[in-house]
Amino acid sequence: xxxxxxxxxxxxxxxxxxxxxxxxxxxxxxxxxxxxxxxxxxxxxxxxxxxxxxxxxxxxxxxxxxxxxxxxxxxxxxxxxxxxxxxxxxxxxxxxxxxxxxxxxxxxxxxxxxxxxxxxxxxxxxxxxxxxxxxxxxxxxxxxxxxxxxxxxxxxxxxxxxxxxxxxxxxxxxxxxxxxxxxxxxxxxxxxxxxxxxxxxxxxxxxxxxxxxxxxxxxxxxxxxxxxxxxxxxxxxxxxxxxxxxxxxxxxxxxxxxxxxxxxxxxxxxxxxxxxxxxxxxxxxxxxxxxxxxxxxxxxxxxxxxxxxxxxxxxxxxxxxxxxxxxxxxxxxxxxxxxxxxxxxxxxxxxxxxxxxxxxxxxxxxxxxxxxxxxxxxxxxxxxxxxx
Amino acid sequence: xxxxxxxxxxxxxxxxxxxxxxxxxxxxxxxxxxxxxxxxxxxxxxxxxxxxxxxxxxxxxxxxxxxxxxxxxx
Amino acid sequence: xxxxxxxxxxxxxxxxxxxxxxxxxxxxxxxxxxxxxxxxxxxxxxxxxxxxxxxxxxxxxxxxxxxxxxxxxxxxxxxxxxxxxxxxxxxxxxxxxxxxxxxxxxxxxxxxxxxxxxxxxxxxxxxxxxxxxxxxxxxxxxxxxxxxxxxxxxxxxxxxxxxxxxxxxxxxxxxxxxxxxxxxxxxxxxxxxxxxxxxxxxxxxxxxxxxxxxxxxxxxxxxxxxxxxxxxxxxxxxxxxxxxxx
Numbered sequence: 184x185x186x187x188x189x190x191x192x193x194x195x196x197x198x199x200x201x202x203x204x205x206x207x208x209x210x211x212x213x214x215x216x217x218x219x220x221x222x223x224x225x226x227x228x229x230x231x232x233x234x235x236x237x238x239x240x241x242x243x244x245x246x247x248x249x250x251x252x253x254x255x256x257x258x259x260x261x262x263x264x265x266x267x268x269x270x271x272x273x274x275x276x277x278x279x280x281x282x283x284x285x286x287x288x289x290x291x292x293x294x295x296x297x298x299x300x301x302x303x304x305x306x307x308x309x310x311x312x313x314x315x316x317x318x319x320x321x322x323x324x325x326x327x328x329x330x331x332x333x334x335x336x337x338x339x340x341x342x343x344x345x346x347x348x349x350x351x352x353x354x355x356x357x358x359x360x361x362x363x364x365x366x367x368x369x370x371x372x373x374x375x376x377x378x379x380x381x382x383x384x385x386x387x388x389x390x391x392x393x394x395x396x397x398x399x400x401x402x403x404x405x406x407x408x409x410x411x412x413x414x415x416x417x418x419x420x421x422x423x424x425x426x427x428x429x430x431x432x433x434x435x436x437x438x439x440x441x442x443x444x445x446x447x448x449x450x451x452x453x454x455x456x457x458x459x460x461x462x463x464x465x466x467x468x469x470x471x472x473x474x475x476x477x478x479x480x481x482x483x484x485x486x487x488x489x490x491x492x493x494x495x496x497x498x499x500x501x502x503x504x505x506x507x508x509x510x511x512x513x514x515x516x517x518x519x520x521x522x523x524x525x526x527x528x529x530x531x532x533x534x535x536x537x538x539x540x541x542x543x544x545x546x547x548x549x550x551x552x553x554x555x556x557x558x559x560x561x562x563x564x565x566x567x568x569x570x571x
Numbered sequence: 572x573x574x575x576x577x578x579x580x581x582x583x584x585x586x587x588x589x590x591x592x593x594x595x596x597x598x599x600x601x602x603x604x605x606x607x608x609x610x611x612x613x614x615x616x617x618x619x620x621x622x623x624x625x626x627x628x629x630x631x632x633x634x635x636x637x638x639x640x641x642x643x644x645x
Numbered sequence: 646x647x648x649x650x651x652x653x654x655x656x657x658x659x660x661x662x663x664x665x666x667x668x669x670x671x672x673x674x675x676x677x678x679x680x681x682x683x684x685x686x687x688x689x690x691x692x693x694x695x696x697x698x699x700x701x702x703x704x705x706x707x708x709x710x711x712x713x714x715x716x717x718x719x720x721x722x723x724x725x726x727x728x729x730x731x732x733x734x735x736x737x738x739x740x741x742x743x744x745x746x747x748x749x750x751x752x753x754x755x756x757x758x759x760x761x762x763x764x765x766x767x768x769x770x771x772x773x774x775x776x777x778x779x780x781x782x783x784x785x786x787x788x789x790x791x792x793x794x795x796x797x798x799x800x801x802x803x804x805x806x807x808x809x810x811x812x813x814x815x816x817x818x819x820x821x822x823x824x825x826x827x828x829x830x831x832x833x834x835x836x837x838x839x840x841x842x843x844x845x846x847x848x849x850x851x852x853x854x855x856x857x858x859x860x861x862x863x864x865x866x867x868x869x870x871x872x873x874x875x876x877x878x879x880x881x882x883x884x885x886x887x888x889x890x891x
Contacts, residue, residue: 200692305589312588323638324584324591324612329599332582340580340624361702361724369691370684370703371720384599385583434601434608439580 188283188421189571191414192221192403193530198518199367200300201397206242207254209296209399213523214255217401218292222415225255228403229288231262234275234295235522237310241302251294268314269471270557271295272400272525273564277426279404280566289409295523296399307395314558316432328392328472330433330559332384335474338440339386341489346386348492349473350377353390353515355501356470360512362502362543367396367518377473391473393513398520400527411571419533422550423456423567425449433559444563445482445554452565453484458550460484463567465506465535465545466552467528470513479554480508483565502543510535510543525564528553536570576602576641578626583616602628602641615643647872649674652725656708656765657735659686661834662784664693665860666732666867671699673868678721679703680735708735708761714768727776728769730871733762734784736802738836740795751798758802762809770817777821780871783810785826787884791891803828807882814880823879825870830886833857854887 194216196209204212218225235247244250248262267274272295279291299307312321315330339345354374360366372390380388410418427447430436437443453459460483468483470476477491485506486494494500500508511517511531514524532551534540540548548570555564581600584591591597598613613628620643631642653670657663659681671677671694679690679701687703694701702724706713721728736758739750766781773779788796789803806826813824831837831848837857849856866885869875 197695199695200688201696203696308588318636319638320610321588322636323599323610323634323640324587324594324597325599325610326584326586326588328586329582329584333580333599333601336582337580337624367692368688368703369695369701370687370705371717372705373716376705382585384585387582432610434610439601 185284186286187407188280188404189407189410190402190419190421190529190533190568191405191410192217192223193401193533194220195365195400195523195527195530196398197365198396198398198520198527202301204397206238206244206296206298207250209298209397210251210254210294213296213399213401214251214292214294217403220416221403223290223403223413225257227290228257228260228292230260230279230282230291231257232275232279232291232293233262233264234266234271234526235264236266236268236271236297237313237521238298240310241306242298247296257292267562268557269469269519269521269524270555270562270564271522272527273553273555273566274525274562276402276525276529276566277424277564280421280424283404283406290403290405292401292403293526294399294401295526297520297522298397299395299520300397319432326384328387329384331472331474332387333433334439334478334559335386338474338478341440343489345477345492347374348477348495349391350374351495352470352473352476353377355495356509356513356515359502359510359543360516362541363512363517366512366516367394368512368516387472393471393515393519396518396520398518398523398527400523400530402526402529417537418571419536419568420571421566422569423452423454423458425451425455425565427451427563429561431558431561436559440478441488442478442482442556442560442563444560445479445556445565448563448565449483449554452567456567458567462550463506463552464548464550465510466508466554467511467513467531468508468554469556470509470515471519471556473515475556476508476513483552483554502545507545510540510545525553525555528555529566532568536568574630575627576604576630578622578624578628579603579608580624581613581622598622600628600641609639611639611641613641613643646674647868647874651675651729651871652678652721652727653730653732653871654678654680654721654728654769655732655734656680656761658690659683660690661836662829662832662860662863663732663734664690665864666734667701668694669861669864669868670871671697671701673872675730676725677701680706680708680717682707708765709756711764714764718768718772722772728772729778730780730782731766731769732782732784732867733765733806735761736784738796738799740799742795743797746797754798754802758799759805762806766809766813773822774817774820779817779822781813781822781824782867782870783824783826785810785828785882787828787830787886787889787891789828790884793891810882811880818879823875825878825880826882827863827866827870828882828884828886829858829863830884830889831857832860832863834860851891852887852889856887858885858887
C-alpha cells in the first residue's frame, strides 16, 4: 500500500426487522455513532463512500451517497455509492481505503445500509436473485439459495457429506449471536432443528440460509499517520487488502467447491500484509449459507481443502477455538443487511481487536480478517486488520 | 451441445420465486457435456426420484430465451 | 421497572397472551426468555422486545419433550445463572363433545397443557429452591373453574393446573417460591380469528363488562404477580375475565 490506513471509528445499528427505522434513520444512527467513536469533528471528513445493494428496487431510492451526506449533515462533500451484490460493504471500504492510500484524502467516512424487511417475501427473493445471473440462472428457475445448494451437493460429491457440520455452523453462529446485542437472532437452535427446518433447496433448509435484515454499519478511516494523532481509541491498521473477481454465473466457474475469488483476494491481502493464513487470529467470513462458511475457511487458508467441516466439528472455529470464526454470529445469526454486511464484519473485527467485545471477547485478539463475497463468489474482498 | 449430458451438480427447489412457485418441487442443475457446463432445469422430476452427480440427462427443448432445458431419461 | 434483571421464562411466548406477557415483562426490565414451537413467532416476539430496548432470547422447544427442556435450561443457566420467573402459558385446544372426542384429542391436550406444565416446572424448581427465590405462574382459564361445552380435555387440564398451583404453593412457599394461577376469560387473540361475528358478539354479551379482554390485560396481572409487589400472594387463583360466569 502506498500509505498506511487505519480504522479510527466504528458504529452500527442493531440488525433485524427494524420496522420503525427508515434508510435515513439507519444511516443517521450508525453514521453518527462511528463519527463519535472516532472522536472527530464532522468537518474533518473529506469524502463519503456508501455501499447499498438494492434500495433502488426495494425503496425506489438510488443516489444513496448524497442521501447519506445530507442526512448526516457532514457538508457537501464528494460521495459515491458502490455495489457488488453482497460484497458491497467491503467494496465501499476498499474505495475509501484506496483513496487515502493514494494520498487523495486523509479522513473518509464509509457506510453501508440496507432496508429489506419492509417488502413481501416475493419482492425480497426477486431482489436477491439479481445478485446472480438473471438471464442464464434466474430465468431458468434458479433461486439464490439453490445456487449454493448446488455448491453444497458438489462439495459432498468431491469431499464427503458435511450436512451435519453445516448444521453445526448454524448452531455455533446462533450461540455467538446470543452474546451480541446487535445481532438479529437471539435464539438458540439445535442441529435437529436445522435438519428439520423448512426446505428451501435440497440440501438447504431455512436454517442453512442467512437472514433478511435491515441495518447500517459505518467506519471512519484515516491515514495512519493522521490516525495516531487524532484517534480516541486504539488504532486498528489495515495491513492488507485484496479484491478479486470471477464469473457471474456458477456454471462459468472453474470449480464451485474452491471459490477462486476468495483464494485470490486472500493471497493479495496476505502478501500485502507480509503474513500467511496461519497468522490470522480470528475472522468474520461470508456465511451467506452454512456450506459457504465451511468452504470459506478452506479458501482463506485456515484449513486444508476438504477439512473445513472436520475442523468446525472439532471446535476449532468456536469462540474458544484455535481460530474463532464469526464471533458476531455471522450472516446467519447476526444478520445480513446486504449493503452493510462487509462493514458490520469490520465493526466486529475492530471491536475484538480493541478488546470491547464483552461476553464474546476473544483472548489476545490482534490480527483479524473480514471476508466478503458477492453473488456466487463473483466478487470477493478480503481485509486484514492489526491493532497498533 | 449434444443431446445428452451428465449432471455436474443439482438441487431440488422447494421455495421458488413468484414465476416458478407452481412448479415446485423442481430440479435445477449444472449439466456437463465434454468440457462445457451450463445451468439448466431438468424436467420430469417426481418426489423421491433418485438423482446423483454423474447421472445422464437428455436435451428436451429450448425455452423462449434459447436456454437449453433437459429432462430425466426414464 | 418492577422486574429489573429478573430472568423470566414464558412458554407459548410466540403470540397471544404469551407474547403480551413477554413484552410487558421486558418493559418492566426483565430478561425475557421466549419459548414456543413456532420459529417465526419467537423471532417476532424477541424482535419487538429488542426493538424497544429490552432484552430477550428465544428457544424453539416442545414442552412435552423433557430433553429439550433440559437442554434449554442448561443454556439459560450458562448465560444468566438464575431463573426467577416461569410462566406456564403454552397450551392447546382440541375441542369435541365427550361422545365425539377421540383418545388422540384427549391425550394431546393433556400432554401439552398438563404434563408440559409439570415438566417445565420440574426443570426449574431445584434452581429456584437453590436461589430461595422463584415465581411460578400457571395459566389456567375460566374453563378451569366453570368447565365448558366441548372442552372435556381442556377443562381437565385447566382445573388440573389449579391443582398444581395449590399443591406447589404448599410445597414451595417455605422455599421462597410463590405459585399462582391466572384464569383468563374470553381474550381477543388469534384463537378467535376464525370465529364468526355473531359468536364473538354472543361471547361479549355474556361478559358484564360487555367486551372481550385484551392480551395486555392478562399480561398486566402476570407482571404484578411476578413482581415483589405480590410478595404475599401464594396459591391464589385470579380470574381476569371481566366478571363472566360461563
